Amino acid sequence: MKLLSYIPVLVVGVLLLYAAKDFPEWGSPDAPASKSPVSSHFIANTGVDTEVPNMVTAVLADYRGFDTMFETVVVFIAGMAVLAILKNSGRKKLVKREFEVDAEPDLIVTNTVRLLVPVIQIFAFYVLAHGHVSPGGGFQGGVLMGASFILVALSWDLETALIRFPLNWTTILGGLGIFLYAGIGLLSMFLGGEFLDYSELANIFPVSREMARYHAMLGVEIGVGLTVTAIMFSLYANLSTEGRLQRGL
Amino acid sequence: MFEDGTIINELLIERLNYFIYVVLLLIGLHAMIAKKNLIKKLIGMSIFQTAIILFYVSIGVKEGSTIPVYLPEHDPHGSHSVPSDTNETSHFDHGPVILDSSLVKGYANPLPHVLMLTAIVVGVATLGLALALCQRIYQGYGTIEEDELLAKMESREIRSKTLSVQIPKDQKLPKKDELKKEKSRSVSKSKTLSASKPKPKGKK
Numbered sequence: 001m002k003l004l005s006y007i008p009v010l011v012v013g014v015l016l017l018y019a020a021k022d023f024p025e026w027g028s029p030d031a032p033a034s035k036s037p038v039s040s041h042f043i044a045n046t047g048v049d050t051e052v053p054n055m056v057t058a059v060l061a062d063y064r065g066f067d068t069m070f071e072t073v074v075v076f077i078a079g080m081a082v083l084a085i086l087k088n089s090g091r092k093k094l095v096k097r098e099f100e101v102d103a104e105p106d107l108i109v110t111n112t113v114r115l116l117v118p119v120i121q122i123f124a125f126y127v128l129a130h131g132h133v134s135p136g137g138g139f140q141g142g143v144l145m146g147a148s149f150i151l152v153a154l155s156w157d158l159e160t161a162l163i164r165f166p167l168n169w170t171t172i173l174g175g176l177g178i179f180l181y182a183g184i185g186l187l188s189m190f191l192g193g194e195f196l197d198y199s200e201l202a203n204i205f206p207v208s209r210e211m212a213r214y215h216a217m218l219g220v221e222i223g224v225g226l227t228v229t230a231i232m233f234s235l236y237a238n239l240s241t242e243g244r245l246q247r248g249l
Numbered sequence: 250m251f252e253d254g255t256i257i258n259e260l261l262i263e264r265l266n267y268f269i270y271v272v273l274l275l276i277g278l279h280a281m282i283a284k285k286n287l288i289k290k291l292i293g294m295s296i297f298q299t300a301i302i303l304f305y306v307s308i309g310v311k312e313g314s315t316i317p318v319y320l321p322e323h324d325p326h327g328s329h330s331v332p333s334d335t336n337e338t339s340h341f342d343h344g345p346v347i348l349d350s351s352l353v354k355g356y357a358n359p360l361p362h363v364l365m366l367t368a369i370v371v372g373v374a375t376l377g378l379a380l381a382l383c384q385r386i387y388q389g390y391g392t393i394e395e396d397e398l399l400a401k402m403e404s405r406e407i408r409s410k411t412l413s414v415q416i417p418k419d420q421k422l423p424k425k426d427e428l429k430k431e432k433s434r435s436v437s438k439s440k441t442l443s444a445s446k447p448k449p450k451g452k453k
Contacts, residue, residue, distance in 0.1 A: 078374035
């Protein structure tokens with residue numbers, strides 16, 4: 001059986017290596033992906049279309065906004081599915097297992113984390129808010145924000161973190177993020193454009209059509225950030241305790 | 250051995266990056282097929298994913314290009330002061346401009362970065378969901394080893410089958426000792442199977 005599994009692996013390997021012969025060399029500017037009119041259009045016109053210096057954010061939140069919206073929905077659904085799978089499952093009573101030990105939160109660890117968490121959270125806001133100008137964006141900021149809460153849960157215990165970020169908030173915040181994203185899209189639709197055509201927002205805000213896209217992207221990224229923060233923490237809280245939400249790692 | 254035109258030269262020197270991705274991908278594929286432990290299968294899936302992400306990101310690379318964020322001289326919001334080599338600072342003040350094809354070559358391809366950003370996020374979501382399913386399986390069966398899991402599922406199936414066979418026999422009112430025999434057989438079967446394996450901890 002074990003030997004049998006090498007057959008598909010080797011077949012795939014030989015086929016892929018044979019195909020690698022025809023791929024462009026490392027860093028070649030003539031690679032088909034780099035020469036394609038789509039990516040050249042993004043590089044050449046992002047500045048004129050949206051006034052956003054970071055092309056990745058512009059492509060993510062504007063040109064491919066529909067994709068990113070359902071991306072966020074996927075993250076939200078995954079969080080809800082984990083909640084549904086693990087909630088009310090398994091051990092109701094707390095039976096102590098042989099590898100579980102009672103330990104007080106360590107003094108050095110907790111005091112270090114006390115200093116670190118505000119810095120991490122401010123950095124998360126920075127990454128989120130500067131997603132257009134420098135590398136960053138909603139997903140990255142959201143993950144950093146969620147990580148700060150996970151750090152609290154790791155250094156004290158899960159209950160301490162859950163006081164600061166209750167689990168029913170995560171559902172609400174996750175839904176709110178998607179609502180914000182879809183709301184901006186719907187608003188631009190009601191103003192006469194297509195779904196997620198942010199330039200129509202210039203009709204109600206005192207900015208040019210390009211700057212309307214610039215600012216709508218920030219709104220969209222905030223929505224993404226909210227959902228990702230909530231779901232990251234919810235995933236950790238549920239997975240580390242088998243859904244009991246007591247006595248985590 | 251490493252002269253121009255040989256296969257080894259092609260793979261290991263000119264296209265070493267693709268070789269590394271293929272090897273990573275095969276490690277992941279082999280782990281997913283051959284490993285019996287479900288968590289090890291998930292680790293294999295993550296390695297597989299990493300190979301594909303690396304492949305996409307490397308496609309976006311252009312020699313001598315910078316990251317896909319506009320340099321000060323192309324920044325749509327103009328008005329930047331940048332210190333240059335000579336002591337004077339060069340000042341850029343202009344609106345957004347469409348870049349021509351020679352300038353486009355100076356920026357890495359943003360599209361693979363965007364696609365992989367979404368792929369990473371979906372990867373985290375699927376990994377979380379898969380881990381939750383693994384925990385649920387462990388609660389129900391007490392193991393996440395594939396072969397032990399199959400044995401346990403089979404024994405459960407046998408138990409439920411013997412129960413469903415008994416019902417029509419009951420209607421015909423069979424002899425009591427026959428029924429007892431059947432019952433004791435199924436009980437002893439489940440007993441031996443459950444005794445040989447550690448007891449599932451999460452079972453209600």
